Amino acid sequence: MNLTIDTKKTDSLLEITLNGEIDAYTAPKLRDTIFPLSEKNGIKMIIDLSGVSYMDSTGLGVFVGVFKNVKANGGHFQLNGLSGRLQRLFEITGLADIIDVNRQIEGEAK
């Protein structure tokens, strides 16, 4: 019932790996960590969600906010490694058509 956030930065590429659950408890920590990183101009932010076992609207809210900020600063925002469950969450809320989301590839090594 916790969330770990690992960030790796190389030039303008920012890779963020999330592991655990994103809910009302962990979402504020996620927002506080990644939102400031989205302030930089022209950043490419890639977030790996393959280790996320649970997420609800609190997580969607964080990603929408960060996505909007990255876009406003001329950057690129991408979510990778979504499980079927997470993919569905983005689809039913209509966010899959707005944000660049990518499914987990079967058998892919983490």
Added chain:
Amino acid sequence: MTKPYDYVEMKIPAKPEFVGVIRLTLSGIASRMGFSYDEIENLKIATSEACTNAVQHAYRKNEQGEVVIGFGLFQDRLEVMVADHGQSFDFHSAREGIGPYQQNQSIEFLREGGLGLYLIETLMDEVRIHQKEGVTVFMTKYLEGEQVEIDAKTIST
């Protein structure tokens, strides 16, 4: 008098760290009832959304409140109630106090809760919201195929 269902109630402090505790309990109850993995995931999201709304509602008003979560375990369905006024409720009478769906209530709630209520309504089979001394979200999930079976029986006889 024996009630036709089992009832489980939990009371948590109105703090976000306890929403995950409710998910764990819910998983256990839903799994025991025979819900599928996908249905349990849907129940977890819907129930968490309702708890999150209740917790954030208490936070906004700067109250040290409690959130009460009631699970009604019926043979064909699970009913989940989430109340933010912090008082234990009489599940039986609270169920009867839920009137027809009020469209205007729902929209008002949606504005406050953002995507939360939309997800609840999408993932559950029936949702009612009752506003009286706080907000009570009342939602139902039928065991897979149960509604179809009932219909089929009606048709065949």
